[in-house]
Structures are given as structure tokens and as C-alpha cells.
Amino acid sequence: MAGVIGTFRTYTTFTLYFLKTRFVYRASFWINLGFSFLFLLMQVYLWKALLGAGTFTDTTASEMITYVVLAGVIRNFVGSGAAYAIEDRLLSGDIVFDFIRPLSFRVQMLLNDLGSAFSSFLLQSAPLLAGALLFVGVNPPPSLLHFLGFVLLTLGGLIISFYTSYIIGLVAFYTMKAEYIDWLVSTIRSFLSGRYLPFWLYPGWLRAIAELAPFKLMFYTPISVYMGRTPLSELPEALLTMVVWILILVTVEFMLWKKTTNRLVVQGG
Amino acid sequence: MIEVVNLSKTFRVLEGKTGFVGAVKNLFSRDYRYVDAVRDISFTVKQGEMLGLIGPNGAGKSTTIKMLSGILMPTSGKALVNGIEPYKNRQENAMKVSVVFGQRTKLWWDLPCYESFELHRVMYRIPEKIYKQNLDEFMEFLELEEFWSRPVRQLSLGQRMRAEISVSLLHNPEVIYLDEPTIGMDAVAKERIRQFLINTNKSRNVTLIITSHDMADIEKLCSRVIIIDHGQIVYEGDFDEIRHRYGRERTMVVEFGEEYPEIELPYGTVIKDEGLKKSIRFLRDQGTAIDLITTLGKKYVIKDVSIQEAEIESIIREIYEHGM
Numbered sequence: 056m057a058g059v060i061g062t063f064r065t066y067t068t069f070t071l072y073f074l075k076t077r078f079v080y081r082a083s084f085w086i087n088l089g090f091s092f093l094f095l096l097m098q099v100y101l102w103k104a105l106l107g108a109g110t111f112t113d114t115t116a117s118e119m120i121t122y123v124v125l126a127g128v129i130r131n132f133v134g135s136g137a138a139y140a141i142e143d144r145l146l147s148g149d150i151v152f153d154f155i156r157p158l159s160f161r162v163q164m165l166l167n168d169l170g171s172a173f174s175s176f177l178l179q180s181a182p183l184l185a186g187a188l189l190f191v192g193v194n195p196p197p198s199l200l201h202f203l204g205f206v207l208l209t210l211g212g213l214i215i216s217f218y219t220s221y222i223i224g225l226v227a228f229y230t231m232k233a234e235y236i237d238w239l240v241s242t243i244r245s246f247l248s249g250r251y252l253p254f255w256l257y258p259g260w261l262r263a264i265a266e267l268a269p270f271k272l273m274f275y276t277p278i279s280v281y282m283g284r285t286p287l288s289e290l291p292e293a294l295l296t297m298v299v300w301i302l303i304l305v306t307v308e309f310m311l312w313k314k315t316t317n318r319l320v321v322q323g324g
Numbered sequence: 325m326i327e328v329v330n331l332s333k334t335f336r337v338l339e340g341k342t343g344f345v346g347a348v349k350n351l352f353s354r355d356y357r358y359v360d361a362v363r364d365i366s367f368t369v370k371q372g373e374m375l376g377l378i379g380p381n382g383a384g385k386s387t388t389i390k391m392l393s394g395i396l397m398p399t400s401g402k403a404l405v406n407g408i409e410p411y412k413n414r415q416e417n418a419m420k421v422s423v424v425f426g427q428r429t430k431l432w433w434d435l436p437c438y439e440s441f442e443l444h445r446v447m448y449r450i451p452e453k454i455y456k457q458n459l460d461e462f463m464e465f466l467e468l469e470e471f472w473s474r475p476v477r478q479l480s481l482g483q484r485m486r487a488e489i490s491v492s493l494l495h496n497p498e499v500i501y502l503d504e505p506t507i508g509m510d511a512v513a514k515e516r517i518r519q520f521l522i523n524t525n526k527s528r529n530v531t532l533i534i535t536s537h538d539m540a541d542i543e544k545l546c547s548r549v550i551i552i553d554h555g556q557i558v559y560e561g562d563f564d565e566i567r568h569r570y571g572r573e574r575t576m577v578v579e580f581g582e583e584y585p586e587i588e589l590p591y592g593t594v595i596k597d598e599g600l601k602k603s604i605r606f607l608r609d610q611g612t613a614i615d616l617i618t619t620l621g622k623k624y625v626i627k628d629v630s631i632q633e634a635e636i637e638s639i640i641r642e643i644y645e646h647g648m
Contacts, residue, residue, distance in 0.1 A: 061449055068446040072432060072439065079434040079475075152430045154395045157418040157448060317397045320335060321390060 065158065066166055073170025077178075084178050091127065091179050092186060098123045098251075099191050114256065118282065121194040122253055124187040125278045129209055130250070131175035133216040133273040137164045138237040141224030145231060148322040160316070161221065161308070168217050197283040204290045208277035211297035215269050218304035219244075225308070228315035249275025255284070269300040325531060326369040326392065326499065330401035332555075333362040333387050361387040363555040364401065371498070372529040374521075376546030376563075378536065384555040385535040389501045392533065393423045406498060419448060422492035426504035429484060430491070431476040437487050438472050441494065448495035455494065462490035465520055482513030489517065493524065499531045506541055518544050551643060559643055566643075572608045575632040576616065577601065581625030590619045600627075 227233035394410030592606025
């Protein structure tokens with residue numbers, strides 16, 4: 056038990072440190088926050104215009120606004136920076152320190168992500184959500200269970216987002232650069248995750264592809280559960296899919312880890 | 325304590341083609357070159373020893389340290405530190421050792437100095453009592469208070485290294501690897517670090533493995549040295565022995581009481597003549613300094629004498645150039 060508490064303490068402290076480093080530069084926070092607000096407003100007005108023009112018949116404006124606001128909040132949790140962090144450490148050579156700490160590399164990278172997720176939540180999502188609730192309105196979930204499902208799936212989405220990014224980062228052990236693959240994958244991901252549009256607005260073929268990929272668990276699945284678009288009867292299936300994807304990604308990482316890190320080359324002496 | 329057996333590391337290096345055509349070719353086919361950074365080296369280190377690893381740039385010192393500390397996986401051979409292979413048990417190894425890189429920082433760059441200490445305390449699960457005891461000691465010897473609450477990025481090189489070494493010792497490691505710990509520092513800061521390392525080694529019986537370009541570091545700190553060149557050990561032994569075996573040349577500076585345009589020497593040659601002061605170079609096997617000065621003293625009036633030992637740099641150069 057003491058060991059578990061000790062580990063937990065190490066993890067929370069580590070996360071807190073990553074969080075603290077993000078408080079250092081204030082200007083970037085205000086700029087980010089301002090940008091998030093503007094982006095949200097732009098989407099809200101875009102949807103109001105589109106729906107007012109009668110483009111879509113099965114979606115109401117308040118539903119779309121709810122979707123857009125929730126996606127804006129989730130974004131901070133599922134936007135893993137692991138690939139970028141690994142590449143940065145490899146290029147600077149500071150990766151040496153990640154290999155001599157009494158924590159596994161994977162855990163350090165995850166805590167780094169969590170630190171940035173929580174700091175973004177506090178400094179971006181929370182004010183964004185408050186602003187949205189005050190000025191544009193967000194639909195409440197149909198029931199508490201819907202909300203819990205949403206929270207669980209979002210946490211799963213965080214892990215999936217972390218693992219995909221982390222695996223891309225491992226590729227950098229071969230190539231020194233993960234940037235381009237990361238960029239490619241995040242472009243594909245923004246389609247397949249439902250970051251900007253719910254799947255029910257997708258053409259049939261795109262929806263079919265998106266349903267097969269794990270990225271739907273990052274935006275679409277949690278939000279559609281929250282909104283009641285996915286009925287509670289389908290929640291167990293969604294959670295199972297989440298667990299299966301996490302297991303697949305964990306296995307892939309496990310197989311790649313030794314191969315890639317044996318190839319470590321430290322830059323700059 | 326530390327046992328290194330036939331340790332080797334080969335890197336695959338991209339052989340880039342030059343020029344624009346080459347750059348385009350690089351996109352399609354790549355040529356790799358294999359570089360043997362470390363070749364089949366073996367040595368042992370005892371608990372509490374201070375070992376110096378020296379050699380020119382690219383000799384394989386840093387690569388050796390990185391394998392010993394568990395960062396790099398050797399291509400073949402193995403290293404045992406405290407009975408475990410560090411690169412296979414990184415986390416277990418991390419609790420018992422520390423690595424300090426003079427050219428990098430493990431401190432939290434943007435946060436005040438004390439935050440890094442606090443994080444280490446939690447990360448290495450250091451008991452409160454040991455933490456406080458260690459911290460008090462470092463505070464006193466290395467005067468950390470003067471920059472304790474300043475962000476690490478604002479520290480001077482010397483201050484940063486003081487913090488770096490302190491933080492590395494917090495969890496009472498049994499081995500510390502120091503890769504160029506005094507690089508870029510001024511003489512005073514260097515001396516301070518050296519003195520602290522000597523004290524630490526004595527009071528804690530901690531094993532130190534140091535690479536440095538500054539021969540004075542090695543000379544003052546290490547009782548034993550390993551010279552590495554082209555990934556191989558070219559010398560292993562006492563520091564004094566190197567001086568003894570290779571420092572055959574000696575220089576004696578004699579200050580005469582009167583002007584002698586020409587002096588008669590039993591052996592050696594005058595390499596510098598500054599009037600009253602003359603520098604005489606002779607080889608150790610030709611005779612002793614005492615004999616030389618006694619002979620000279622019979623014929624001339626001598627005011628003062630000093631003997632310059634051979635510079636260690638020149639000794640190392642001699643080994644590099646001529647081998648053993």
C-alpha cells in the first residue's frame with residue numbers, strides 16, 4: 056500500500072511540475088485563451104448560419120453548439136504532445152535524462168501529457184466552458200449516466216491519443232524526425248475523430264471508415280454519449296471498443312519499445 | 325562494484341551525399357557507415373574509487389559512460405554495476421546511481437532551483453531525514469542559498485553545476501558518473517567543484533567516474549586513469565605511473581648569482597636563456613636533478629632552483645601518438 060501511495064505521489068508531483076512549467080510564460084496563455092474563444096465563436100456563428108439556412112434537418116443549432124463546445128473542452132485532454140516531446144528530446148539529446156530517472160520513459164511522457172492537459176483545462180477549457188455556458192448555452196446531458204459515460208470515454212480517449220502519439224514518437228528513434236508522420240496522422244485524425252463534425256453529418260463511406268478507426272473515441276463517441284445520440288444501451292459496446300483499442304495500442308508499444316530504444320543515438324556528445 | 329567485460333558499441337551513421345544531386349539521391353537511397361565508438365573494452369572499478377576516463381574528442385569516453393549509466397544499449401559485451409546490467413534495468417539502476425553532464429541540465433529549466441530538489445526528493449522517495457541532512461550539507465559547502473529561489477535558466481554555469489551535483493547526490497547514490505563536469509567554468513568555480521567532489525568521495529565512499537578534457541581535473545581527482553582512444557583502452561593504471569613512465573623529460577630552471585654566458589653541463593641542454601635565469605632540459609634516465617644541481621653548484625653560484633614536472637597533456641599526447 057505504501058508503495059502504491061508513493062508511486063501515486065511521484066506521479067502527481069511530476070504532473071504538477073509539468074503543469075507549473077506551463078504557468079511560467081503568461082503571455083502565451085492569454086494568447087491561447089483568446090484564440091480558443093475566437094475559434095469557438097467562429098464555429099458557433101458558422102453553425103447558426105448553416106442551420107438557419109436549413110442545410111441540415113436532423114440537427115438543431117443548440118445541439119451543434121453543444122457538440123462544438125464539448126469538442127473544444129475535450130481537445131485539451133486528447134491532444135497528446137508525446138510525439139513532439141520525444142522528437143524534441145532526441146534532437147536536443149536531453150533524452151539521456153529520461154533514461155536515468157527512476158520512472159519509465161512511457162510514464163514520464165504520459166505525466167508530461169497529463170500536466171499539459173490539466174493546465175490547459177484550468178487555463179483554457181474552464182474559462183471557455185464558463186463563457187459558453189453564459190453566452191451561447193450548452194445542452195445538459197439526458198442523465199447522470201450519460202455524463203459518466205462521457206467522462207469515462209474521454210479518459211479512454213486521452214489514453215488512446217497518448218499511445219498513438221507516443222508510438223509515432225518511437226519512430227523518431229529511427230528517423231530522428233517524427234514531425235511529418237505526426238502531422239500526417241493528426242490531419243487524418245481530425246477527420247476520423249469527429250473533431251469538427253459529428254459522424255451523423257458525414258457521408259456514408261467516410262462514416263464507415265471513421266467507425267473502424269480508434270480515433271472516434273477521442274471526440275465523437277464521448278460527445279455523442281453525452282448528447283444522448285448514442286443510446287445508453289450502446290454504452291457497454293463503446294466502452295468495450297475503447298478497452299480493446301487500448302489493449303491493441305499497449306501491445307504495439309510493448310513490441311516496439313525495445314527495438315526502437317536500442318537504437319538510441321544521443322545527439323550533441 | 326563495476327565490472328565491464330568486452331563492452332562494444334557500434335553506431336550506424338548516415339553517410340550523406342553532398343551537393344544538390346546528392347541531397348536528392350539521399351531521398352531514395354541511403355548509405356550507412358558503421359562506426360565502432362567503443363571496441364571491446366574491459367575494466368573494473370572498486371567501491372569508493374575515483375576513476376578518470378580520458379581521451380581525445382570522439383574517443384568513446386561519453387559512449388562508455390552512457391552504457392555504464394544505462395542510457396545506451398551495448399552492441400556486445402556487458403557491464404555490471406552493483407550486480408545489475410544498467411541498460412536492462414534502468415529504473416532499478418537509477419535509484420543507485422547518478423549522472424551529471426556538464427553540457428546539459430537535469431534541473432527544471434524554467435522553475436526556481438529549489439523545485440528541482442523537491443521533485444528529486446519525491447521521485448527518488450528520499451526519507452525526510454536523509455534529505456534534510458544532505459541538503460544542509462550541500463547548502464553549507466556549495467552555498468546554494470544565494471540562488472536557491474532563482475529560475476535555473478538564470479543561473480551562471482558555476483552555480484548551475486553546484487546545484488546539479490547537489491541534486492544528483494540527494495538520494496545517496498553509490499556511483500556518480502560525471503561527464504565533463506567543469507566544462508566552461510572559470511578557475512575558481514572549477515576548484516570549488518573539485519574540492520567538493522574530493523570531500524564527497526571521502527565522506528560518503530561514493531564511486532566517481534569522471535571524463536574531462538581538463539587534465540587538472542583528472543590529476544586532482546583521480547587516483548587511477550583509463551585512457552581511451554579510437555574506442556579502445558590504450559592505458560590503464562595509476563596517474564603517477566603515467567608520469568613516471570612517460571614523463572622522461574624534465575625541465576630545471578636555475579637562477580644563477582652571476583652572469584655566465586656559457587655553462588658546462590654534465591647532461592641536458594639549455595632550452596631557454598634569460599641571462600641569470602636558464603632553463604635546462606634533461607631526460608630522467610640521464611641522471612637525477614640532485615646530481616645535476618650538485619655538479620652545477622660546484623662550478624657556479626646558484627641562487628634558486630625549481631623543477632618543472634612534465635605537463636600531463638604532453639604525456640597524454642605522447643601516448644596518443646606513439647602508443648604504449
